[in-house]
Structures are given as structure tokens and as C-alpha cells.
Amino acid sequence: AQSVTQPDIHITVSEGASLELRCNYSYGATPYLFWYVQSPGQGLQLLLKYFSGDTLVQGIKGFEAEFKRSQSSFNLRKPSVHWSDAAEYFCAVGSVNNAGNMLTFGGGTRLMVKP
């Protein structure tokens, strides 16, 4: 069965600093990988996705992520964090089961941004 680990439960960065959120997955085949963001009191919004091809993918809000098969990782990065980026971030792996598609989520990383 697939699984996703986000090792950092909380991360605090200063506004303007760079950001990297870690994600490791376990999946037998080529994974479909996602990052979602959840602002306080809101549902989840898709930031970016990886299906195949270029291992560096660009998303919305200036985020990018790099798929590294050898490390089973899909880390999320942003060069310069804005105060509005404070939220919870979820990494997810997609898999096909008997009758449909499923997303397995990591436990999430809560990002706090210092002024």
C-alpha cells in the first residue's frame, strides 16, 4: 500500500526567506504526486502535480516541486515566502485501485511566516 510522510509537522520561516517542505512517498509503481494547500478554515487547493516527464514542476503562487525517484521524494519549494503563504501543506500520492482513483495524503506541514 502507498504511504506519504511529511517529516516536519511545523515550520517557521521569515518573510522573504526561501522555503522547502519535505515529502517522502512509498509506492510500487510510478507515482502521481501532488501538493495541496489549506488556508485556515478552508478546503484544500491544488498547488501542483506531477504525472511524468520533467521532474521539476511549476505550480501556482510561485511554488515548485522536484520529483526525485532515487530518494522517493517530492519536496516543495518557494524562493521567497510571503506572509499569505502561512497555511497547512499536504503532499499526496495518487494510485489506481479496483474501481477508481485514490489519493493518499501525508500528515501535513503547518507553515508559519514571521514578519
Added chain:
Amino acid sequence: NAGVTQTPKFQVLKTGQSMTLQCAQDMNHEYMSWYRQDPGMGLRLIHYSVGAGITDQGEVPNGYNVSRSTTEDFPLRLLSAAPSQTSVYFCASSPGLPRSSYEQYFGPGTRLTVT
């Protein structure tokens, strides 16, 4: 285009009571899912549907029932509420093609407390 809507936003139940969480989408998506979100555990799949009349169990289905009589609606029923079902519940939908079905659109959530 309202996207995915959920009602109610908040609910308090007593142990043993039953209730239905409503979910509707106006995007003509084939796939719909219910997740629960608990601290540190990310989102876990309860039930999902690949189309009207077709439902299946996810990772944590016990204590919940679903049905899908129309493309638009996917209600989640708690048969006899227990304190362990205190959680935030998210409904999601996706278009249903093999790849794009992984891009799930989430509702705003229902926060349920069982006392």
C-alpha cells in the same frame, strides 16, 4: 459555478444520534469522495463514488454510509455517532478521466463534534 458545496459547516451531535452531511457539486464531475481530517493524520478516504449508482469503501468506512443517486449529490450518513467520529469532513470531486480524476476539488468542510 459554486464548485463543491457542503452543509452544514458546523454540527454537534450526541453519541448515538444519526445525521447526514450534504455534498453537492455543479461541475458535472464523475468522481466524488469523502475524507475526514484529523490532526497529524492528513486526510483519510472514507467512501468514494465513480459515478451515479456506484460507491465503494475507502480507508476508514466503518460507521458511515453513502449513496449516489445523481451526479451532483453525494451525502454521507453517520448511522450512530461516536466520539471517535469527531473530525472535519471534506467532500471532493474530480472530472473522472484517468489522470485528471486525481485533481480533486474540495469543499469548505464540515466540522463535526460528537459528545
